Amino acid sequence: xxxxxxxxxxxxxxxxxxxxxxxxxxxxxxxxxxxxxxxxxxxxxxxxxxxxxxxxxxxxxxxxxxxxxxxxxxxxxxxxxxxxxxxxxxxxxxxxxxxxxxxxxxxxxxxxxxxxxxxxxxxxxxxxxxxxxxxxxxxxxxxxxxxxxxxxxxxxxxxxxxxxxxxxxxxxxxxxxxxxxxxxxxxxxxxxxxxxxxxxxxxxxxxxxxxxxxxxxxxxxxxxxxxxxxxxxxxxxxxxxxxxxxxxxxxxxxxxxxxxxxxxxxxxxxxxxxxxxxxxxxxxxxxxxxxxxx
Amino acid sequence: xxxxxxxxxxxxxxxxxxxxxxxxxxxxxxxxxxxxxxxxxxxxxxxxxxxxxxxxxxxxxxxxxxxxxxxxxxxxxxxxxxxxxxxxxxxxxxxxxxxxxxxxxxxxxxxxxxxxxxxxxxxxxxxxxxxxxxxxxxxxxxxxxxxxxxxxxxxxxxxxxxxxxxxxxxxxxxxxxxxxxxxxxxxxxxxxxxxxxxxxxxxxxxxxxxxxxxxxxxxxxxxxxxxxxxxxxxxxxxxxxxxxxxxxxxxxxxxxxxxxxxxxxxxxxxxxxxxxxxxxxxxxxxxxxxx
Amino acid sequence: xxxxxxxxxxxxxxxxxxxxxxxxxxxxxxxxxxxxxxxxxxxxxxxxxxxxxxxxxxxxxxxxxxxxxxxxxxxxxxxxxxxxxxxxxxxxxxxxxxxxxxxxxxxxxxxxxxxxxxxxxxxxxxxxxxxxxxxxxxxxxxxxxxxxxxxxxxxxxxxxxxxxxxxxxxxxxxxxxxxxxxxxxxxxxxxxxxxxxxxxxxxxxxxxxxxxxxxxxxxxxxxxxxxxxxxxxxxxxxxxxxxxxxxxxxxxxxxxxxxxxxxxxxxxxxxxxxxxxxxxxxxx
Numbered sequence: 001x002x003x004x005x006x007x008x009x010x011x012x013x014x015x016x017x018x019x020x021x022x023x024x025x026x027x028x029x030x031x032x033x034x035x036x037x038x039x040x041x042x043x044x045x046x047x048x049x050x051x052x053x054x055x056x057x058x059x060x061x062x063x064x065x066x067x068x069x070x071x072x073x074x075x076x077x078x079x080x081x082x083x084x085x086x087x088x089x090x091x092x093x094x095x096x097x098x099x100x101x102x103x104x105x106x107x108x109x110x111x112x113x114x115x116x117x118x119x120x121x122x123x124x125x126x127x128x129x130x131x132x133x134x135x136x137x138x139x140x141x142x143x144x145x146x147x148x149x150x151x152x153x154x155x156x157x158x159x160x161x162x163x164x165x166x167x168x169x170x171x172x173x174x175x176x177x178x179x180x181x182x183x184x185x186x187x188x189x190x191x192x193x194x195x196x197x198x199x200x201x202x203x204x205x206x207x208x209x210x211x212x213x214x215x216x217x218x219x220x221x222x223x224x225x226x227x228x229x230x231x232x233x234x235x236x237x238x239x240x241x242x243x244x245x246x247x248x249x250x251x252x253x254x255x256x257x258x259x260x261x262x263x264x265x266x267x268x269x270x271x272x273x274x275x276x277x278x279x280x281x282x283x284x285x286x287x288x289x290x291x292x293x294x
Numbered sequence: 295x296x297x298x299x300x301x302x303x304x305x306x307x308x309x310x311x312x313x314x315x316x317x318x319x320x321x322x323x324x325x326x327x328x329x330x331x332x333x334x335x336x337x338x339x340x341x342x343x344x345x346x347x348x349x350x351x352x353x354x355x356x357x358x359x360x361x362x363x364x365x366x367x368x369x370x371x372x373x374x375x376x377x378x379x380x381x382x383x384x385x386x387x388x389x390x391x392x393x394x395x396x397x398x399x400x401x402x403x404x405x406x407x408x409x410x411x412x413x414x415x416x417x418x419x420x421x422x423x424x425x426x427x428x429x430x431x432x433x434x435x436x437x438x439x440x441x442x443x444x445x446x447x448x449x450x451x452x453x454x455x456x457x458x459x460x461x462x463x464x465x466x467x468x469x470x471x472x473x474x475x476x477x478x479x480x481x482x483x484x485x486x487x488x489x490x491x492x493x494x495x496x497x498x499x500x501x502x503x504x505x506x507x508x509x510x511x512x513x514x515x516x517x518x519x520x521x522x523x524x525x526x527x528x529x530x531x532x533x534x535x536x537x538x539x540x541x542x543x544x545x546x547x548x549x550x551x552x553x554x555x556x557x558x559x560x561x562x563x564x565x566x567x568x569x570x571x572x573x574x575x576x577x578x579x580x581x582x583x584x585x
Numbered sequence: 586x587x588x589x590x591x592x593x594x595x596x597x598x599x600x601x602x603x604x605x606x607x608x609x610x611x612x613x614x615x616x617x618x619x620x621x622x623x624x625x626x627x628x629x630x631x632x633x634x635x636x637x638x639x640x641x642x643x644x645x646x647x648x649x650x651x652x653x654x655x656x657x658x659x660x661x662x663x664x665x666x667x668x669x670x671x672x673x674x675x676x677x678x679x680x681x682x683x684x685x686x687x688x689x690x691x692x693x694x695x696x697x698x699x700x701x702x703x704x705x706x707x708x709x710x711x712x713x714x715x716x717x718x719x720x721x722x723x724x725x726x727x728x729x730x731x732x733x734x735x736x737x738x739x740x741x742x743x744x745x746x747x748x749x750x751x752x753x754x755x756x757x758x759x760x761x762x763x764x765x766x767x768x769x770x771x772x773x774x775x776x777x778x779x780x781x782x783x784x785x786x787x788x789x790x791x792x793x794x795x796x797x798x799x800x801x802x803x804x805x806x807x808x809x810x811x812x813x814x815x816x817x818x819x820x821x822x823x824x825x826x827x828x829x830x831x832x833x834x835x836x837x838x839x840x841x842x843x844x845x846x847x848x849x850x851x852x853x854x855x856x857x858x859x860x861x862x863x864x865x866x867x868x869x
Binding site: 002003005006009010012013014016017018019020021023024026027030031034084085086087088089091092093095096097103105107108109110111112114115116117118119120121122123125126127153156157160184185186187189190207210213214215216217220221241244245248249253261262265268269272273275276277280 | 590592593596597599600601602603604606607608610611614617618664665668669671672673676678685686688689690691692693695696697698699700701702703704706707708711728731732735759760761785786788789790791792795796818819821822825826835838839842845846849850853854857861
């Protein structure tokens with residue numbers, strides 16, 4: 001009797017444990033179901049490569065290339081900031097900071113990571129954008145550049161903490177071997193430790209990228225909102241997430257516009273999904289590799 | 295070697311098949327010099343033809359041994375010889391490690407403990423275990439000892455209290471600890487923690503207690519106390535103790551079994567094993583030539 | 586010899602600058618929002634409802650709404666998350682199951698928050714018919730919090746020494762008794778830290794509640810789980826993008842941002858502090 005109860009409990013836990021898988025599959029199903037109808041109206045290639053996004057015009061146009069380009073554009077800009085800063089911070093924490101410094105600096109990074117995105121967006125809107133507009137003499141402060149700056153700052157702690165994790169997997173013996181042949185700390189760092197942690201650091205970059213491209217509230221408030229293909233970094237843009245968040249409220253349920261927004265979400269999901277899977281595969285490989293060397 | 299093992303196996307097989315019919319000495323072991331009994335008692339536990347695998351790797355080869363009722367049997371051998379692996383089979387703790395496989399038979403009072411019909415939780419109430427490192431729960435002293443009663447459905451407060459006190463007394467801990475029952479067990483010294491773990495095992499009233507190198511992490515004084523305790527406990531319980539310390543085996547045990555690389559090399563009265571081992575490898579080990 | 590040390594000096598200075606940038610970012614955000622927000626926060630702001638087309642009054646309904654949504658999300662995600670972590674660490678399922686679950690948890694953690702919003706809209710608001718409500722918003726936020734709770738719980742469970750599980754099983758306790766009476770109590774502080782961490786995350790999220798729970802302006806407080814609510818993060822967004830009195834609204838938005846920031850950061854700091862203490866405790 002006891003054993004039947006035990007088995008029942010185990011099955012119960014098994015069932016509940018699969019809830020995260022169920023939610024993930026649910027998200028995929030919902031996205032596909034609500035997205036696919038748009039392709040009855042627009043062909044997939046016209047949807048992906050069309051350059052005009054006028055969902056409420058008569059007749060509407062559903063070309064999301066400007067949105068995709070905008071997302072990639074601001075994400076690329078964010079990477080320029082968050083990769084050096086994040087990896088640099090991780091190296092500093094791992095190599096230079098003593099225990100006392102770490103006790104303060106690690107929480108700083110974690111706290112920076114926990115600032116809500118709406119606050120970043122608000123800060124960008126009321127402080128950074130006006131400042132940049134004056135300082136750089138721009139016609140408008142809400143641009144791809146401003147967005148990249150903010151997204152870069154937001155993604156920095158993500159990159160830093162994952163990169164630091166990767167560095168901690170580098171075996172001590174590598175460092176000792178390098179010192180033993182007379183290398184100084186900087187040489188050891190650049191020639192031994194960074195290469196050894198290389199794939200782990202690339203995981204950090206991928207996940208930082210994933211964070212930036214999926215960010216919603218900040219880009220909604222700061223990017224400027226123009227659905228045009230940007231010509232310079234100081235153009236206002238409308239990334240995919242911003243389009244979904246801004247327009248879903250006004251798109252009638254079941255309309256082409258509604259389905260088009262789900263299709264954008266589907267593409268966004270597939271991009272981040274690919275990033276996450278890539279990061280997963282890479283991180284499993286380096287853990288195995290360095291795990292054996294340890 | 296193999297011939298004698300087969301022989302031994304046959305003997306054991308016969309007797310285990312009809313334990314009630316056996317008159318006189320039980321567990322005759324022709325391999326033992328002249329000694330032909332388990333001190334006149336029925337064997338409490340019998341292991342017959344036990345092979346054990348971690349994945350594809352064989353860790354124990356055809357182990358045939360019986361453990362005498364209310365006696366202390368020590369299992370000695372160098373690290374990695376399979377002695378700890380073996381003792382964990384006796385209350386099926388090996389099942390916690392996935393990917394293992396067990397062949398053969400282990401009988402407790404003639405009952406096959408490996409059969410699917412045997413509930414491991416029920417088995418472990420009868421066959422208690424004390425581990426290498428003291429492992430008290432992060433609870434109070436009292437809660438630690440009462441835990442086994444609780445999970446066995448004892449709810450009567452008076453019974454629980456009486457059993458806790460009794461177990462602590464049996465574990466020779468009561469005097470030191472009677473005013474600290476509400477303190478966290480993690481605050482006790484290592485030796486006290488280990489005796490608390492023994493008290494915790496006693497509270498469930500087991501018939502057998504398995505000690506897996508119980509003094510491995512203790513100082514000599516605490517070790518002495520545990521050894522005294524084991525000698526005291528054998529009046530009531532059947533005890534199997536794994537140890538890498540040969541002096542300890544000589545001090546506390548009635549019988550000793552020597553394991554080497556997954557084989558049971560020989561088993562017999564402790565004085566015989568130490569004074570006149572039959573196998574060259576046992577002698578080498580006991581005289582410190584390896585291990 | 587000389588050149589070595591120059592490269593090292595420049596390199597280390599650069600790393601220090603990277604680290605310094607983080608402190609600068611945090612300092613800048615706290616400074617601007619702190620300075621302008623602090624002036625507008627007072628008792629009335631915390632306890633009153635908005636008045637005069639959101640140009641005066643307080644944000645009390647938004648605070649209450651955020652509390653409800655967060656509480657609901659945790660109530661939903663906590664049992665699921667802990668059960669999932671227990672399954673993964675205690676019932677040691679087969680390798681492929683662990684891989685499938687780990688990949689799905691990691692991917693769930695990486696789903697953009699606006700996509701959670703769409704999922705909530707489709708499933709909870711429309712398919713299940715909960716409407717735009719506290720319930721829909723809480724469930725959506727709960728799914729978002731799930732990975733955080735799972736990984737914190739897993740970390741806490743793994744830190745429980747294997748030896749006390751064995752001790753319990755060796756006393757004849759069943760696996761479930763061992764989990765319930767020994768493992769979970771020992772892991773509880775760590776699990777609570779995970780909960781606090783996810784509270785910080787959930788309370789600040791905006792995109793998932795855009796279409797599932799949030800209302801721009803409500804006169805009163807919600808009276809059931811099927812009511813729409815105001816929420817602090819959404820309130821900031823609404824103040825900045827809708828309405829007709831930018832100046833007064835910006836002032837209120839500053840105060841609301843400071844409030845949200847204070848709430849989220851103090852919760853996060855609490856979690857960080859607790860976690861550091863627990864890690865020390867295990868090493869002792």
